[in-house]
Amino acid sequence: MTDTGCTLQRLSSSATCEVHACLGCGAVHLTIGPMTWRFQPERFVEITRVVAEAVARYRALNLDESATAGLGITAVSRPQ
Numbered sequence: 822m823t824d825t826g827c828t829l830q831r832l833s834s835s836a837t838c839e840v841h842a843c844l845g846c847g848a849v850h851l852t853i854g855p856m857t858w859r860f861q862p863e864r865f866v867e868i869t870r871v872v873a874e875a876v877a878r879y880r881a882l883n884l885d886e887s888a889t890a891g892l893g894i895t896a897v898s899r900p901q
């Protein structure tokens with residue numbers, strides 16, 4: 822992780838990602854692979870709510886998830 826000068830306390834982690842709280846500035850740090858995003862806590866809560874809702878709706882679609890097995894994490898740019 823890049824040194825941001827923050828004092829981090831791990832909140833949760835997995836093989837894919839980790840989440841820390843900064844004890845200094847209060848930001849939430851979300852790290853996925855080599856990238857870390859820093860959020861205001863309320864923005865992090867908003868994003869996790871949206872992702873949780875998307876997960877529930879995705880599961881309701883009952884798609885064949887084996888088709889995405891090789892994707893891992895892929896960055897996709899939005900068209901301009």
Ligand SMILES: [Zn+2]
Pocket residue numbers: 826827828843844845846847848
């Ligand atoms: Zn900080």
